[in-house]
Structure formats: structure tokens, C-alpha cells
Amino acid sequence: MDEGFRTFDHTGDLGLEVWAATPERLYGLAAEALLAQVVETQGGEADETVRVSLAGEDPADLLVHWLNTALLEAELRRAVWTRAAVHRLSSVGLEATLTGPRRDPAGQTFLREVKAVSHHGLTLDLAGRPCRCRLVLDI
Numbered sequence: 001m002d003e004g005f006r007t008f009d010h011t012g013d014l015g016l017e018v019w020a021a022t023p024e025r026l027y028g029l030a031a032e033a034l035l036a037q038v039v040e041t042q043g044g045e046a047d048e049t050v051r052v053s054l055a056g057e058d059p060a061d062l063l064v065h066w067l068n069t070a071l072l073e074a075e076l077r078r079a080v081w082t083r084a085a086v087h088r089l090s091s092v093g094l095e096a097t098l099t100g101p102r103r104d105p106a107g108q109t110f111l112r113e114v115k116a117v118s119h120h121g122l123t124l125d126l127a128g129r130p131c132r133c134r135l136v137l138d139i
Contacts, residue, residue: 002130005033010121014114014137019130024086026131027063027094031070031084034117035100037137038071039080040109046099048079055093060124062094063133067117070098078103112139 003025008015018033020026050073056062074081082100101108115138123134 003029005029005036007037008134010136013118014112014139015121015134016137017132017134019132021130023059023126023131024089026126026133027066027089028084028086028096030063030133030135031067031081031096031098034067034070034114034137035074035081038074038111038114039103040111041080041082041101042107045101046083047102048077049097049099050077051095051097053093053095057092059091059126060119060122062092063124063135064117064119064122066094066096067135071114071116073098074100080108114139 003020005018016033018030020029052069054065056065070081079102080100081098084098086094086096088095118136118138121136125132
């Protein structure tokens with residue numbers, strides 16, 4: 001399998017493991033997988049789009065900052081990001097677009113609140129094929 005994600009149990013929180021063929025897709029899929037833990041959606045029109053430009057201290061810090069920004073933007077815009085495209089990625093910065101439908105209780109199922117993505121227990125491998133990360137979601 002070229003890309004995917006799965007959850008795992010973590011004491012009092014939720015773990016998320018993500019894998020993808022490239023670092024850019026790993027960061028994008030991690031944002032999509034994160035929002036899939038918050039809201040289950042049946043598709044729908046992509047009503048909201050936001051461009052994001054971020055910096056971090058290193059690739060792991062950048063991943064945490066990116067995912068927490070995706071959570072914040074989803075909350076502020078009342079949206080569910082179903083597509084995250086990373087256009088530029090370096091070890092300390094990224095530019096990306098988040099796209100998805102607005103939250104709609106009639107067509108979506110709220111699963112849980114994710115408060116933040118933690119640095120705790122974070123692993124990130126951008127050199128392997130596939131690229132992988134494991135992280136802990138604070139719920």
C-alpha cells in the first residue's frame with residue numbers, strides 16, 4: 001500500500017500513524033487523516049479553501065505546527081479538510097492548501113474533539129520509502 005493511515009491506542013489520547021510515498025504527500029495525508037479523526041464526512045462540495053505558509057525549527061516541529069494549524073483553521077472556518085496539498089516543503093517551511101466542505105451536522109458525523117497534536121512520542125522518517133510518521137493527538 002503506497003499511502004494510508006491508522007490509529008492506535010495511547011493512554012488517554014489517540015495515536016495516529018501515517019505513511020506516503022513522498023514527504024509532501026506525507027504532510028498532506030497527515031492533515032487529512034487528522035481531520036478524519038474529528039468528523040466523518042460523505043464527501044460534499046469543497047466550500048472552503050485556505051492557503052497556509054508556515055515555518056518550523058526542524059521537520060518534526062514543522063509537522064506538529066502544520067497539523068495544529070490545520071486544526072485551528074478548520075475550527076475558525078467551520079470546515080473539514082478533506083484534501084491537503086503541500087506545494088513546497090523544506091526542512092523548516094511549507095506552503096500548502098487545505099480544501100474541504102463546511103461542517104454540516106446533517107451530512108457529517110462528529111467523532112471527537114482533537115485539542116492539539118503533541119510533540120510527545122512523535123517519530124518522523126522522511127528518508128524511508130514509504131515516508132512515515134507516528135504522532136499523538138490530545139483528545
